[in-house]
Amino acid sequence: MQLKKIHVKNFRLLHDAALLLEKKTTVIVGRNNSGKTSLTEVISRLLGEGNTRFSLEDFSCVSRPLFWEAYLAKVGGAEVAAVRPMLPAIEVALAFEYAVGEDYGTLTEFVLDLDMACTEAKAIIRYELEEGKIDALFADLDQTEDAFKPEFYRRLRDRIANLYATTIFAVDPNDETNRRSLSKATLRAACANHCISAHRGLDDDSQQGRVVIGKVLENLFATAKSNEADAESHTLAEDLEAAVKQIQNTIGADFNKKLDELLPALSLFGYPGLSDPKLLTETTFDVERLLTNHTKVKYTGSNGVNLPESYNGLGARNIILILLQLREYFKAYCALESKPAVHVIFIEEPEVHLHPQMQEVFIRKLGEIATKFSAEVPSPWPVQFIVSTHSAHIANEAHFETIRYFMSVTHAGTTELKTKVKDLRQGLSGKAEPDRTFLHQYMTLTRCDLFFADKAILIEGTTERLLLPRIIRKLDETQPEDQKLGSQYVSIVEVGGAYTHLFFDLLEFLELKTLVITDIDAVRQNASNKWVACPVHLGLRTSNACIKSWFADPTAAEGHPSPEFLLTVKTAQKIAGTKRLAFQLPETAGGPCGRSFEDAFMLANPTLFATTETSRENLELFAYDEASGVKKSEFALTQALTVADWNTPHYISEGLLWLEAPPAPVPVPPAPGGNAAGGVPAALEPAVPEATEVANG
Numbered sequence: 282m283q284l285k286k287i288h289v290k291n292f293r294l295l296h297d298a299a300l301l302l303e304k305k306t307t308v309i310v311g312r313n314n315s316g317k318t319s320l321t322e323v324i325s326r327l328l329g330e331g332n333t334r335f336s337l338e339d340f341s342c343v344s345r346p347l348f349w350e351a352y353l354a355k356v357g358g359a360e361v362a363a364v365r366p367m368l369p370a371i372e373v374a375l376a377f378e379y380a381v382g383e384d385y386g387t388l389t390e391f392v393l394d395l396d397m398a399c400t401e402a403k404a405i406i407r408y409e410l411e412e413g414k415i416d417a418l419f420a421d422l423d424q425t426e427d428a429f430k431p432e433f434y435r436r437l438r439d440r441i442a443n444l445y446a447t448t449i450f451a452v453d454p455n456d457e458t459n460r461r462s463l464s465k466a467t468l469r470a471a472c473a474n475h476c477i478s479a480h481r482g483l484d485d486d487s488q489q490g491r492v493v494i495g496k497v498l499e500n501l502f503a504t505a506k507s508n509e510a511d512a513e514s515h516t517l518a519e520d521l522e523a524a525v526k527q528i529q530n531t532i533g534a535d536f537n538k539k540l541d542e543l544l545p546a547l548s549l550f551g552y553p554g555l556s557d558p559k560l561l562t563e564t565t566f567d568v569e570r571l572l573t574n575h576t577k578v579k580y581t582g583s584n585g586v587n588l589p590e591s592y593n594g595l596g597a598r599n600i601i602l603i604l605l606q607l608r609e610y611f612k613a614y615c616a617l618e619s620k621p622a623v624h625v626i627f628i629e630e631p632e633v634h635l636h637p638q639m640q641e642v643f644i645r646k647l648g649e650i651a652t653k654f655s656a657e658v659p660s661p662w663p664v665q666f667i668v669s670t671h672s673a674h675i676a677n678e679a680h681f682e683t684i685r686y687f688m689s690v691t692h693a694g695t696t697e698l699k700t701k702v703k704d705l706r707q708g709l710s711g712k713a714e715p716d717r718t719f720l721h722q723y724m725t726l727t728r729c730d731l732f733f734a735d736k737a738i739l740i741e742g743t744t745e746r747l748l749l750p751r752i753i754r755k756l757d758e759t760q761p762e763d764q765k766l767g768s769q770y771v772s773i774v775e776v777g778g779a780y781t782h783l784f785f786d787l788l789e790f791l792e793l794k795t796l797v798i799t800d801i802d803a804v805r806q807n808a809s810n811k812w813v814a815c816p817v818h819l820g821l822r823t824s825n826a827c828i829k830s831w832f833a834d835p836t837a838a839e840g841h842p843s844p845e846f847l848l849t850v851k852t853a854q855k856i857a858g859t860k861r862l863a864f865q866l867p868e869t870a871g872g873p874c875g876r877s878f879e880d881a882f883m884l885a886n887p888t889l890f891a892t893t894e895t896s897r898e899n900l901e902l903f904a905y906d907e908a909s910g911v912k913k914s915e916f917a918l919t920q921a922l923t924v925a926d927w928n929t930p931h932y933i934s935e936g937l938l939w940l941e942a943p944p945a946p947v948p949v950p951p952a953p954g955g956n957a958a959g960g961v962p963a964a965l966e967p968a969v970p971e972a973t974e975v976a977n978g
Contacts, residue, residue, distance in 0.1 A: 282377065282378070282379040282380070282383060282386075282388065282622050282623060282663060283302070283304050283377070283378055283379075283623060283663070283665060284302055284375060284376070284377055284378075284472065284623045284625055284665055285301065285302060285376045285377060285378040285401070286299060286300065286301050286302065286374075286375070286376040287299070287300045287302065287320070287324070287373065287374070287375060287376075288300075288372075288373070288374040288376075289319075289320065289323055289372070289373050290344075290370075290371070290372040290373075290374075291340055291341045291343075291344040291369045291370060291371050291372060292319060292322075292323045292335075292339060292340070292341060292371045292373075293316065293319040293322075293323075293339060293341060294314070294315070294316035294319055294341065294689060294698060294699055294700040295316050295319050295320060295323065295341065295699075295700050296341040296342075296343045296344060296692065296699035296700070297699070298316065298320075298699075298700045298701070298702050299702060300320065300685055300702050300704075301685070301704055301706070301707070302665060302667065303665070303682075303683045304665065305648050305651070305665065305666065306644070306647055306648060306665075306666040306667075306668060306679070306683060307665070307666070307667050307668070307683055307685060308644070308668050308669075308670060308675065308676060308679040308683050308684050308685070309667065309668065309669040309670070309684075309685050309687060310669075310670060310671075310676050310684055310685070310686055310687070310732040310733065311686055311687030311688055311732065311733070312687075312688065312689070312733055312734075312735065312770070313671075314689060315687040315688050315689050315700060316687050316689070316700030317629075317669040317687050318479070318629065318669070319700070320627075320667075320669075321476055321478075321627040321629060321667075321669065323371070323373060324373065324474060324476075324625070324627070325474065325476050325627070327373050327406045327408070327447065328406075328465075328468065328469060328472065328474040329474070330469075332447075333408060333447045334442050335371055335408050335441070335442075335445065336438065336441065336442065337434065337437055337438040337441055338438075339371065340369055340371065341369075341697075341699060342692075342697040342698065342699075343692045343695065343697045343699055344369035345369070345434075347367060347368065347369045348368065348369065348433075348434070348437055349430060349433065349434075350367055351364050351367035351368045352419055352422065352433065353425055354367060355415065355419050356419075356422075356423065356425055361415050364415055365410070365415060368409070368410050368415075368418075370407045370408060370409035370410070371407070371408040371409075372405060372406065372407045372408075372409075373405070373406045374403065374404070374405045374406075375403070375404045375405075375406075375472065376401055376402075376403050376454075377391065377401065377402040377403070377404070377471075377472075377622065377623065378400055378401055379400055379401075379402070379622075380400065381397070381398070381400060385402075385622070386471075386619075386620065386622050387470045387471040387619050387620065387621055387622050388402055388471050388622040388623075390451060390461070390463055390467050390471070391403070391404050391451040391463075391471060392451075393451055393452070393453040393459050393460075393461060394453045394454065394455050394456070394459075396455055399454060399455060401454045402451065402454070403451065403452040403453075403454050404449065404450070404451055404452070404463070404468060404471075404472075405449070405450055405451075405452055406447060406448075406449050406468070407447070407448050407449075408445055408446070408447050409445060409446070409448060410444055410445055411444055411445065411446050414444045417440070417444055418437070418440055418444050421436075422436065447465065448462070449462070449463045449464065449465060449467075449468050450462045450463055451463055469621075470617075470619055470621060471621055471622050471623070472621055472622065472623045472624075472625065473613075473614060473617075473621040473623070473624040473625070474624075474625050474626075474627075475606075475610040475613075475624075475625075475626045475627070476626070476627040476628075476629070477603055477606050477607075477626070477627065477628045477629065477631075478629055479629035479630040479633065504609065504612045504613050504616050508612070508615060508616035595633075595634035596634040596635045596636060596639060598634075599631075599633055599634045599635060600635065600639065600643065603628065603631060603643075604650070607626070607650060607654075608654070610624070610626055611654045611662060611664075614662065614664075615657075615658060620660070620663075621663070622663060623663050623665065624662065624663055624664045624665070625664075625665050625667065626664060626665070626666050626667070627666075627667045627668075627669070628666060628667070628668045628669070629669050630669065630670055630671060630672075631643050631644070631668060631670065631675070632670055632671070632672035632674070632675055637674045638674075640672050640674040640675050640678075641674050641675065641677065641678040643675070644668065644675045644678045644679050645678050647666055647668070651664050651666075671733060673730050673732070673733065676732055681705055682705055682706040683706075684705045684732070685702055685703065685704055685705070686702070686703035686704075686705065686732055686791060687700055687701075687702055687703075688700070688701050688703065688791070688792065689701075690792070701792075703790060703791065705790075730772035730774065731772055731774065731787070731788075731791060731793060732791070733770070733772075734770050734771060734772035734793065735769055735770040735771065735793075735794075736766075736769060736770070736771045736772075736793065736794045736795065736796075736940055737771065737772045737773075737774060737788070737793050737794070737795040737796070738771060738772070738773045738774070738795070738796045738797075738798060738940065739774050739776050739781055739784060739795060739796070739797045739798065739799075740773060740774070740775050740776070740798050741775070741776070741777055741781070741798065741799055741800060741878070742775065742777065742878075742913060743775075743913045743914045743917060744878050744879060744913045744914075744916060744917040745775075745798060745878055746773065746775050746917075747914065747917035747918060747921055748917050748920060748921050749773060751921050752929050752933060752934075752937070753766045753767055753771075753937065754767060755929060756929065756934060756937055756938075756941075760941065763943075764941045764942065764943065765941070766937060766940065766941045769941070771940075779826045779827075780826075781797055781799060781826070781827035782826055782827045782830035782831070785830070785860065788859060788860055789858050789859060789860070792859055793859060794859050794940065795859060795860050795861070795940075796860075796861050796863060796936045796937065796939065796940040797827065797860060797861065797862050797863065798863045798864075798932075798933060798936060799825055799827045799828060799862065799863070799864050800825060800864060800865065800876065800877045800878065801817060801820075801823055801825065801828070801844055801847060801864045801865045801874070801875075801876055802814070802823050802824045802825040802828070802876065802877070803815055803816065803817045803819070803820025803821075803822075803823060803844045803876050804820055804821070804822060804823065804824045805819050805820055805821050806821065812824065814876065815876075815905070816876060816898075816901040816902050816904075816905040817844045817848075817865070817873075817874045817875070817876055817901055818844075818873075818874075818897065818898050818901055820843070820844040820876075821843060821844075822841040822842070822843050822844075823841065823842060823843070823844060823847065825864075827862070828842065828847065828862070828864060829841055829842070831857070831862055832846075832847075832850075832854075844874075847864065848866065848867070848874060852935075852939075856939075861936060861939050861940070863932050863933060863935065863936030864932060865877075865878075865880070865881045865930070865932050866931050866932040866935070867884075867931070868884060868885050868928075868930070868931050871897070872884075872897060872900075873897045873898075873900040873901040873904065874901065875901075875904055875905075875908075875930070876901075876905060876908075877908055878930070879904075879907075879908035879911060879913065879916055880901070880904040880905055880908045881904075881930040881931075881932065881933075882920070882927075882930055883903075883904040883907055883908065884900060884901075884904050884930075885927075885928045885929065885930045885931065886927045886928050887900075889924065889927060890904075890907060
C-alpha cells in the first residue's frame with residue numbers, strides 16, 4: 282500500500298501541480314522559488330493537528346483574480362449556486378494504491394467503489410468557503426471599477442480566515458459523484474505525515490544554551506512513556522522516571538527545609554484577620570522539563586572533558602539530528618494503536634552543512650534506515666520519503682527515475698508564475714535503449730547540475746571547458762548588467778560530440794535554454810575510401826554525430842550534411858525549441874573556417890600564430906596542421922593563463938549572445954518532415970552524395 286500521487290491546486294506556486302511518488306524515496310529537484318517548499322507546507326498544514334488557516338497570499342497568483350470575478354457575478358445578480366463554484370479553493374488530492382485482496386486497514390473509510398479490480402482510493406482536502414457564507418464574504422462591497430480592486434482584496438484578506446474552512450472527503454475513483462465526508466482525524470489515521478524542515482536551527486546562536494538534539498530526546502522519551510506496547514522503550518522510560526523520583530526524595534527533605542527558612546511568617550505583616558497558613562515548599566522534578574531545560578547532549582572528549590553539542594561540526598550535528606528525528610517519527614508511528622496505511626516523511630535540504638560524500642551516502646542509506654527500523658516491528662514500516670534538495674550530489678546518487686523536476690513557468694495568457702512538475706520516469710519513457718541507459722549513467726557518474734541551472738552550455742572537450750569561463754568574462758565586459766552570463770546560473774557540461782544529441786530529449790523535457798557548442802568535423806575519402814579528417818574546404822561531409830542528428834534528412838539513405846551546406850544555413854535553422862547549435866564559422870564573409878575549436882581560435886587570432894598565408898585554402902591548411910600538432914589541454918591553458926588578450930571565435934560569441942538574451946525561447950514542435958532533434962526541415966537540406974561508412978562517427 283502506498284501514496285501514489287499528490288495533486289495540489291491553488292496554493293502559492295502550486296496552481297495545478299501533480300506529483301507521482303515512488304514506493305520508497307522520491308527526490309524533488311529544481312531551482313529556487315520553484316515550489317518545492319510549498320509542497321511540504323501545504324501537506325503539513327492540511328494534514329497537521331488543529332484547525333487549518335490560510336491567508337489570501339497563500340492562494341496562487343493565478344487563482345486570486347477568481348475572487349474578483351465571483352464578486353462581479355454576485356453584484357451582477359448571479360445566483361449563489363453559480364457564484365460558489367467560481368470561488369477558488371486550496372485543494373490537495375491524495376491517491377492511494379493497494380494490492381488486490383490487501384487488508385485496507387485504516388484506509389477502509391476511503392474505499393468507496395465496488396469494483397474488485399480497482400486498486401485505488403482517493404481523498405480530497407479542500408480549504409473552501411463555508412456553506413451559506415457568500416453574503417458575508419462580499420458584505421458591504423458594492424463597487425465594480427478596477428480602481429476598487431486594492432480595497433476589495435484588503436477587505437477580503439481579513440475575511441478569508443473566518444469564513445473559509447477545511448472539508449475532507451473520500452472519492453470513488455470510478456465515479457466522482459460518489460463521495461463520503463470524513464474528519465481530519467480519519468485522514469491522519471490513514472496517512473501519517475511528518476516533516477524534517479530545512480530550518481533545523483543548528484547554526485542559530487540567537488538563543489544561548491539552545492539544545493536542538495536534546496529536544497528530540499524529549500520527544501523520544503514522551504513517546505516511549507505513553508506507548509506500553511513498546512515494552513523495552515516503555516520500561517526504559519519508567520526506569521528514567523524512577524531514577525528522577527529517587528533523586529527528588531533524596532534531596533527533598535534537606536533542600537525544602539532550607540527553603541522554608543527563607544519564607545517569612547505571614548503574621549509578621551500584622552494584617553488584621555490574616556492567619557498564618559504555615560507555607561511549606563515542595564521540590565519536584567519533571568523528566569520532560571529536565572530533558573528540555575536541564576539536559577545537554579555532549580560528545581565524548583578526552584581526559585574526561587566532554588564537549589558540548591555546539592562544539593561538534595554543523596555537518597555531524599545535522600546528520601545526527603535527522604537520524605534522531607527519523608527515529609522519533611518511527612517510534613511515534615509504533616505508538617499508534619491503529620497503524621496508518623501510509624507514513625509520509627518530507628526531508629527538506631538534507632545536504633545542509635554536509636560535505637559532498639556525506640550527501641551521497643545519506644540518500645543512499647535512507648532506504649536502509651527504514652528497512653532496519655522495520656525489523657523491530659511485526660509488519661513493515663510503510664514509510665515514503667519525499668526529499669527536496671538543491672544538491673547535485675544527492676541528485677546524482679538518487680536513481681534517475683525517482684527524480685521530479687520542479688520549474689516555474691508563466692501561466693498561459695498571463696505573466697503570473699506557477700509550478701510545473703516534470704517526472705523523469707514518464708518524461709523519458711519513450712527514449713530508446715541504449716540511449717536511455719547512457720543518459721542515466723552519464724548523469725549519475727558526472728553531475729546533475731542541469732536540474733538546478735537557468736541555462737546550460739554543452740561542450741565537446743577539454744579546450745572549451747578550460748577557456749569558456751574566460752570567454753564569458755570577456756563577453757560580459759561589453760554587455761548590460763542584466764544580461765551578463767556571469768551573473769546567471771549557467772551549467773557547463775562536457776559531453777563530447779559523439780553523445781551530445783543524446784541529451785536533446787532531456788533538455789527539451791527540462792525546458793532549459795541551452796547552447797550546444799560542437800565542431801564541424803569535416804571529413805573526406807582517402808585513396809583507400811576511408812573517411813578521414815581534413816580542412817573544411819576539402820570536406821565532403823561532417824562526421825559529427827550531433828550535427829548529423831540535427832540536420833539529418835529522413836528521406837535520404839544517409840543524412841550527412843556537407844561542410845559547404847553547413848556554412849550557408851541561417852541562424853534560425855540552428856535553433857530548435859530551447860536549443861541552439863553553434864559550430865565553426867568564418868570570421869569574415871568568405872574567409873577561412875576552422876574544423877575544430879583549436880583551428881577556429883588560430884584563425885580568429887592570426888597575429889598570435891606566425892603565418893604568411895593569405896588565401897582561404899592555405900590559411901585553413903595552416904590552422905589544421907598547427908592544431909593537429911598541439912595538446913588540447915596545454916593549448917587551452919596557454920591561452921587562458923599566459924596570453925593577455927585574444928579574440929573569441931565568432932561562432933562561440935554568436936552563440937553566447939543568443940544564450941544570454943532574455944527571455945528564454947518558447948518551445949516549438951519540430952517542423953513537418955523534420956526529426957525529433959529539430960534542426961532543419963528536409964526541404965531545406967541539400968542533396969548529399971551517396972557515401973560509405975564514416976570511420977570516426
